[in-house]
Amino acid sequence: MIGFATDMTEHPAARTIASRHRLRVWEPIPWALAVVFYFALPNHLGFGTELLVTILFALSLDLALGYAGIVTLGHAAFFGAGAYSVGMLANHGIWSEPITGLVIAGAVAACVGLASGLVLLRTSGLTLLMLTLCTMALLEELANLGHEYTGGFDGLTFSPPPLFGLFEFNPLYPRTQYLYVLAVLFLCFVFVRTLVYSSFGHSLTGIRENMLRMHAVGAPVRARLVICYMISAGIAGIAGALWAQANAYVNLSTLGLDRAATVLIILVLGGYGRLYGAFAGAVAYMVLSHFLAKYYPTAWQLGLGLLLVLIALFARNGILGIGEAMLNHFHRKRSAS
Amino acid sequence: MIVEVDVASIVLGGLAAGMVLFIVSVGLSVTMGLMGFVNLAHGGFAMLGGYVIVYAMKAWGISFVSALLIGFITIAAVSVVFERLLYARLYRATELDQVLLTIGLVFLMIASVTLVVGPQNQQLVLPRSLQGQVDLGFIQYRAYSLMLIVVGTLIMIGLWVGFERTNIGAQIRATVDNRRMAESLGINVDRLFTMTFAFASGMAALGGGLGAEFLGLDPQYALKYLVYFLIVVAVGGLGRVTGVFYAALLIGVLDFVLKKYLPKGGTVFIFALTIILLLWRPQGLFSRKAS
Numbered sequence: 251m252i253g254f255a256t257d258m259t260e261h262p263a264a265r266t267i268a269s270r271h272r273l274r275v276w277e278p279i280p281w282a283l284a285v286v287f288y289f290a291l292p293n294h295l296g297f298g299t300e301l302l303v304t305i306l307f308a309l310s311l312d313l314a315l316g317y318a319g320i321v322t323l324g325h326a327a328f329f330g331a332g333a334y335s336v337g338m339l340a341n342h343g344i345w346s347e348p349i350t351g352l353v354i355a356g357a358v359a360a361c362v363g364l365a366s367g368l369v370l371l372r373t374s375g376l377t378l379l380m381l382t383l384c385t386m387a388l389l390e391e392l393a394n395l396g397h398e399y400t401g402g403f404d405g406l407t408f409s410p411p412p413l414f415g416l417f418e419f420n421p422l423y424p425r426t427q428y429l430y431v432l433a434v435l436f437l438c439f440v441f442v443r444t445l446v447y448s449s450f451g452h453s454l455t456g457i458r459e460n461m462l463r464m465h466a467v468g469a470p471v472r473a474r475l476v477i478c479y480m481i482s483a484g485i486a487g488i489a490g491a492l493w494a495q496a497n498a499y500v501n502l503s504t505l506g507l508d509r510a511a512t513v514l515i516i517l518v519l520g521g522y523g524r525l526y527g528a529f530a531g532a533v534a535y536m537v538l539s540h541f542l543a544k545y546y547p548t549a550w551q552l553g554l555g556l557l558l559v560l561i562a563l564f565a566r567n568g569i570l571g572i573g574e575a576m577l578n579h580f581h582r583k584r585s586a587s
Numbered sequence: 588m589i590v591e592v593d594v595a596s597i598v599l600g601g602l603a604a605g606m607v608l609f610i611v612s613v614g615l616s617v618t619m620g621l622m623g624f625v626n627l628a629h630g631g632f633a634m635l636g637g638y639v640i641v642y643a644m645k646a647w648g649i650s651f652v653s654a655l656l657i658g659f660i661t662i663a664a665v666s667v668v669f670e671r672l673l674y675a676r677l678y679r680a681t682e683l684d685q686v687l688l689t690i691g692l693v694f695l696m697i698a699s700v701t702l703v704v705g706p707q708n709q710q711l712v713l714p715r716s717l718q719g720q721v722d723l724g725f726i727q728y729r730a731y732s733l734m735l736i737v738v739g740t741l742i743m744i745g746l747w748v749g750f751e752r753t754n755i756g757a758q759i760r761a762t763v764d765n766r767r768m769a770e771s772l773g774i775n776v777d778r779l780f781t782m783t784f785a786f787a788s789g790m791a792a793l794g795g796g797l798g799a800e801f802l803g804l805d806p807q808y809a810l811k812y813l814v815y816f817l818i819v820v821a822v823g824g825l826g827r828v829t830g831v832f833y834a835a836l837l838i839g840v841l842d843f844v845l846k847k848y849l850p851k852g853g854t855v856f857i858f859a860l861t862i863i864l865l866l867w868r869p870q871g872l873f874s875r876k877a878s
Contacts, residue, residue, distance in 0.1 A: 391858060
C-alpha cells in the first residue's frame with residue numbers, strides 16, 4: 251500500500267477526502283451577514299440574538315444527531331441545565347461574571363451529558379428515544395419541584411454584570427448581547443468544524459453509517475458516542491446559558507419538549523450532518539415564525555406540520571440538501587451542453 | 588375505617604385512569620411492535636376520536652355507546668387513508684424520518700381542529716345512567732369510573748383472546764417476532780399492517796372518548812398525554828397486550844397516588860421509575876423478549 255501512496259493521492263476521491271476540511275469560498279458569508287445585520291437592523295437585535303442562540307443550539311444537536319446518528323428527543327435537557335446553572339448561580343449571588351459563567355454552564359451540561367450518556371447510550375432505537383425524553387421530563391419536573399432554588403414555574407430573574415466590567419447588558423438595546431453571542435457562536439463553530447473534520451469526527455460518521463462495521467474494525471464505538479454526546483451537551487449548555495444571560499431570566503420553557511422538538515425541526519429543516527444546516531434551518535424557521543406565529547399561530551402550525559410531512563417524505567436533507575441537488579443538476583446540465 | 592375508604596377510592600380512581608391509558612396505549616404498543624413504526628401521532632388519533640364522539644352526541648343526540656362506536660369506525664377508516672398514503676412509505680425509513688412525519692401529522696391535527704372547532708375545551712356530557720354513585724357495600728363510588736374499570740377489563744380479556752387464540756392474533760405475533768419468516772410462511776404482512784393500524788387507531792379513538800370526561804378534550808390533548816402513552820408502551824413492552832395492561836394500571840394508580848399526596852412534582856417519580864425500568868429491561872417490564 252505504501253508504494254501506491256503517491257498514486258492514491260492523485261485519485262479524485264482521495265483528493266476530495268483530503269481537501270474536505272479546507273475553507274470554502276462561501277464560508278465567510280454567513281458571518282459577514284451577521285455583522286451586516288448588527289449595523290443594518292439595530293432595532294431587531296433582540297431577535298438577532300435569539301436567532302444566534304438557536305443556531306448554536308441546533309449546531310450542538312447536529313453533532314449528536316447529524317454526525318453520530320444519536321436520535322434524541324430530549325436535547326433541551328442540556329440547554330436547560332446550562333441556563334439554570336448561570337441563572338441559579340447569579341440569582342443566589344454566588345457567581346455572576348458572564349464568561350466564566352458560560353464555562354461553568356458548559357461544564358455542568360457536559361457532566362449531565364456524560365452521566366446520562368454513559369447510561370442511555372447502551373440502548374438504541376425506541377428505548378433510547380424514550381429514555382432521552384424521560385430524562386428531559388425528569389429534569390423539568392425536578393426544576394419544578396425545587397422551586398426554592400429554581401423559582402419553579404415562575405423561573406428566576408437575575409442581572410448579569412457588564413461584560414469585562416465595561417459593556418452593559420441592556421435589555422432594551424441588546425447590542426452587547428448580540429456581539430457577545432455572535433463571538434461565542436463563532437468560537438464554538440470553529441471548534442465543532444475542527445472536530446467533525448478530525449479523525450474523531452470521521453469515526454462518528456462511520457458509527458452513524460454502519461455501527462457493526464465500526465465495531466468490527468476495532469473502533470471504540472461506545473466511548474466515541476459517549477464523548478460526542480458529552481461535547482454536544484456541553485455546547486447545548488453554553489447555548490442555554492447564553493439564552494439566560496441575554497434574556498436575564500430562566501424558566502421551565504428552557505427544559506420543555508417544545509424546545510427540544512423545535513430544535514430538532516430546525517436542524518432537519520436546514521439539513522442535518524452538514525454544519526451549516528443549523529444556520530439555514532434556524533434562519534428559515536425563526537424568520538417565518540417571527541412574522542407568522544405572532545399573527546396567524548394556527549396557520550403557522552398547519553404550515554409547519556405540512557412542511558415536516560413533506561420533508562420526511564421527499565426532502566430528507568433539508569434546505570441545504572435541496573440547494574445542493576439543484577446545484578448538481580445545474581452543473582450536470584452545463585457540462586452536458 | 589376512613590383510611591381504608593380513602594385507600595379504596597384512590598385505588599379505584601387510579602384503576603379507572605389506568606384503564607383509559609390502557610385502551611389508548613394498547614394500539615400504540617401493537618403498531619410499534621408490529622410495524623416498528625415510531626407513531627407519535629397516536630395521541631392525535633385519540634384526540635380526533637374524542638372530538639368525533641363528543642360532536643356525534645351533541646349534534647345527533649345519539650347515545651354514548653353508539654357515539655363511541657361511530658368514533659371507533661370513523662377514526663379507523665381515516666387512519667387507513669393515512670397508513671396507505673403516508674406511513675407505508677416510511678416503514679423502512681429511519682426512526683428520525685418516522686418521528687418527523689408523525690410530529691408533522693400531530694401539528695396538522697392540532698391546527699385543523701383548532702381552525703374548525705376552536706381551541707377551547709370540549710365538555711363531554713355523560714348519560715344520566717353513568718352520572719351518579721354506586722354503592723359497593725364498603726364504599727360509594729362514581730358509576731362512570733366503575734364502568735371504565737369493567738369495560739377496560741372486558742377489552743383486555745377480548746384482546747387477549749383475540750391475540751392468543753385466533754388466527755389473526757397468531758399472525759400478528761408471528762410478524763412481531765420475525766417479520767421475514769412470517770412473510771415466507773405466506774402471511775400477507777401489508778394487509779395485516781393496514782388492518783392492525785386501523786384497529787389500533789380505532790382503539791385510540793375509543794380511549795379518547797372514554798377518557799374525555801376527566802382528561803379533558805382540547806387540541807393540545809394530542810401532545811399533552813403523548814409522553815404517558817409512550818411510557819406505558821415502553822414499560823409494558825412492544826406488542827404485548829397483557830404487559831401494556833399491567834403497565835397502564837401501574838402508571839395510572841401511581842399517578843393518582845402521587846397527584847394526591849405530592850401534588851407538586853410527584854411525576855418526578857414516574858419518570859425516574861421509567862428510566863430505571865427501561866435500563867433494567869430495555870424491552871419492557873412484561874415483555875417475553877426480555878433478555
